[in-house]
Amino acid sequence: xxxxxxxxxxxxxxxxxxxxxxxxxxxxxxxxxxxxxxxxxxxxxxxxxxxxxxxxxxxxxxxxxxxxxxxxxxxxxxxxxxxxxxxxxxxxxxxxxxxxxxxxxxxxxxxxxxxxxxxxxxxxxxxxxxxxxxxxxxxxxxxxxxxxxxxxxxxxxxxxxxxxxxxxxxxxxxxxxxxxxxxxxxxxxxxxxxxxxxxxxxxxxxxxxxxxxxxxxxxxxxxxxxxxxxx
Amino acid sequence: xxxxxxxxxxxxxxxxxxxxxxxxxxxxxxxxxxxxxxxxxxxxxxxxxxxxxxxxxxxxxxxxxxxxxxxxxxxxxxxxxxxxxxxxxxxxxxxxxxxxxxxxxxxxxxxxxxxxxxxxxxxxxxxxxxxxxxxxxxxxxxxxxxxxxxxxx
Numbered sequence: 001x002x003x004x005x006x007x008x009x010x011x012x013x014x015x016x017x018x019x020x021x022x023x024x025x026x027x028x029x030x031x032x033x034x035x036x037x038x039x040x041x042x043x044x045x046x047x048x049x050x051x052x053x054x055x056x057x058x059x060x061x062x063x064x065x066x067x068x069x070x071x072x073x074x075x076x077x078x079x080x081x082x083x084x085x086x087x088x089x090x091x092x093x094x095x096x097x098x099x100x101x102x103x104x105x106x107x108x109x110x111x112x113x114x115x116x117x118x119x120x121x122x123x124x125x126x127x128x129x130x131x132x133x134x135x136x137x138x139x140x141x142x143x144x145x146x147x148x149x150x151x152x153x154x155x156x157x158x159x160x161x162x163x164x165x166x167x168x169x170x171x172x173x174x175x176x177x178x179x180x181x182x183x184x185x186x187x188x189x190x191x192x193x194x195x196x197x198x199x200x201x202x203x204x205x206x207x208x209x210x211x212x213x214x215x216x217x218x219x220x221x222x223x224x225x226x227x228x229x230x231x
Numbered sequence: 232x233x234x235x236x237x238x239x240x241x242x243x244x245x246x247x248x249x250x251x252x253x254x255x256x257x258x259x260x261x262x263x264x265x266x267x268x269x270x271x272x273x274x275x276x277x278x279x280x281x282x283x284x285x286x287x288x289x290x291x292x293x294x295x296x297x298x299x300x301x302x303x304x305x306x307x308x309x310x311x312x313x314x315x316x317x318x319x320x321x322x323x324x325x326x327x328x329x330x331x332x333x334x335x336x337x338x339x340x341x342x343x344x345x346x347x348x349x350x351x352x353x354x355x356x357x358x359x360x361x362x363x364x365x366x367x368x369x370x371x372x373x374x375x376x377x378x379x380x381x382x383x384x
Contacts, residue, residue: 011332019328037327041334048338055338062332068322069329071273073294074280075319077301081312093373101366109358118350122343126354130362133333134292152340153355155333160359162327168363179370187362191334194326204323210366212295219291 005053011061018043032167037191038159073190076208079201086202087209090178094206097179098213101186102221105130110229123230125149127222129157132189135215139222154189161188162195177202185210262317269318272310276301 004010022036022043048058080087087094106127113126124145128136133154140150165184174180177200184196185207193211197204280300281293289296304310337344344351 015331015335016328019331037330037334040328040331041337044331044335045338048335055336058335059332062335066329066332068325069333070277070294070297071270071318072322072326072329073292074273074277074297074301075315075322077298077305078312078316078319079323080298080302081305084306090370090374093370096373097366097369100369101362104365105358105362108361109354112357113350113354116350116353118347118354122347122350126351129355129358132292132295135295149340149343151333152337152344153351155330155337156351157355157359158330159334160355161363164360165363168360169367172364172367174367174371176367176371176374178374179367182370183363183367186366187359190326191330194330197323197326208298212291212298215291215295219289 002057005057006060008060008064011058012064013061014044014047014058015040015062015065018047032163035163035195037194038163041155041159069190073208073211076193076205076211079197079205080209083202083205086178087206094178094182094209095213097182098186098210099217101130101183101210102214102217103225105187106218106222106225107229110226114230120230121146122149124226126153127226127229128218129153130187130189130214131218132211132215135219139219142223143226155191158188158191161192165192165195166199178206181206182210186214189214265313265317266321267318269315270322272315273297273301273318273322276304 019036019040022034022039025039026034026036044058047053048055109126109129110123113123118126121144124143125140125147127143127145128139128150131139131154133151136150136154137147140147161184165188166180169180169183174183180199181196181203184192184203188195189211193204193207196207276297277294280295280297283300284291284293284296301310301315305312305315
């Protein structure tokens with residue numbers, strides 16, 4: 001298999017093909033559980049395990065695809081700019097709500113994980129769960145967690161938010177577009193934002209804003225809060 | 232050969248026909264140039280964001296810093312919306328796809344997930360629902376209040 005799976009084209013082709021397939025399915029069914037990001041990740045993990053393909057081989061192509069996350073995150077400024085009046089009008093509630101979300105994330109996560117006998121290092125790695133990967137990894141290092149474990153739970157959180165976020169917000173009767181977008185971005189960072197983008201450009205833009213604000217708040221707050229919560 | 236072929240009748244032009252002077256090829260060429268121009272600007276701003284954060288020693292990702300930079304550029308008029316919007320709208324269509332490879336990276340941590348699955352999954356699920364609810368309710372509560380004051384004023 002090596003000469004095949006070694007090629008960057010292998011991981012890239014597999015990723016795009018699987019995602020394209022599930023996007024078609026999603027268009028037909030539009031059930032939250034068939035979300036293409038979630039199903040593609042699960043399918044690819046199963047394929048790699050079943051065919052015994054090392055992640056490093058897959059990621060030669062995978063990293064080519066995810067490279068474009070860089071310009072894509074920069075591009076979030078465009079929907080944000082188009083909705084600037086709406087965002088500016090609500091800036092104070094937005095900033096305050098991200099702070100509420102950031103505190104809720106670390107307090108609920110750590111208290112519950114402690115109750116369920118998580119080890120100290122698991123707790124420290126779990127703390128920045130809702131923060132965007134690059135910032136979460138930096139915070140994890142500072143907290144003496146395991147950065148690669150943090151990266152894993154960050155993805156898990158994002159995928160979970162993408163799948164359950166919108167139906168859950170509908171269930172608890174949240175209607176305000178800014179509330180939906182901010183909740184999706186604060187809870188599920190980029191993956192939540194990708195899902196929010198499907199709802200409307202305003203919801204996606206606000207979610208994108210929440211990624212940045214949550215990252216900022218968490219970088220300051222977590223090094224202060226986590227030592228208290230895990231001790 | 233077929234002068235009646237317009238975009239409205241849904242007929243896709245053959246490559247041989249595109250050499251005729253119909254309106255489609257120049258439009259495509261212009262859109263292609265717009266996309267490239269926009270992508271170049273997005274990549275450049277990303278680069279500036281990365282270098283700036285590295286020099287400042289901040290743990291903020293360069294792409295998030297770049298988002299702020301582009302927003303400042305658009306608001307100040309230094310960057311025109313028309314330069315970046317077609318590239319930005321196109322790339323954002325595929326935002327979900329870009330998260331698939333990092334998600335597959337979970338495969339590296341399956342052992343730890345298995346060993347501590349209960350605290351990890353339960354705190355992630357409950358924590359995520361709590362953050363969604365707390366954030367959304369905080370916005371609705373505070374925005375409703377500021378809207379109300381706005382109307383009174």
